[in-house]
Amino acid sequence: MKVIKTNAKGRMVREMMLGNQGRFVTVSFIKADGTERTINGNFGHVKTQNGDNTVAHIEKYVTIILPTKNAKGEPDRRNVNCETVKSLKINGETIT
Numbered sequence: 001m002k003v004i005k006t007n008a009k010g011r012m013v014r015e016m017m018l019g020n021q022g023r024f025v026t027v028s029f030i031k032a033d034g035t036e037r038t039i040n041g042n043f044g045h046v047k048t049q050n051g052d053n054t055v056a057h058i059e060k061y062v063t064i065i066l067p068t069k070n071a072k073g074e075p076d077r078r079n080v081n082c083e084t085v086k087s088l089k090i091n092g093e094t095i096t
Contacts, residue, residue: 001057002057003057003058003059004057004058004059004060005059006058006059006060006082006083007060007083009082009083009085010059010060010081010082010083011059011082013062013082013083013085013088014059014060014062014082016088016090016095017043017062017064017080017082017088017090018043018062020042020043020090020091022042022043022044023042023090023091024040024041024042024067025040025041025042025043025064025088025089025090026038026039026040026087026088026089027039027064027080027085027087027088027089028085028086028087028088029080029081029084029085029086030081030084030086031084032081036086039064039066039078039080040066040067041064041065041066041067041078042064042065043062043063043064043065044065055079060081060082060083061079061080061081061082062079062080062082063077063078063079063080064077064078064079064080065077066078
């Protein structure tokens, strides 16, 4: 599958989130419907994840694992569009 590249901002935000070594981050971003959302979670592999990540080939998306669980007891996950990030809190430092 061909990788769909992102812009410079998207690459920078993605690298910061992926380079955080699995520690928790707080990220505020604009959702596809135009509303702002803030989530707290980390990046990493989830053993219970079944199937393919449908946006894994799109560079602008990073899948964040939330501290909550779904009805099956599996960790909740959300895809964050790195191009629409408004702020990112990593290691106690907020970047806007």
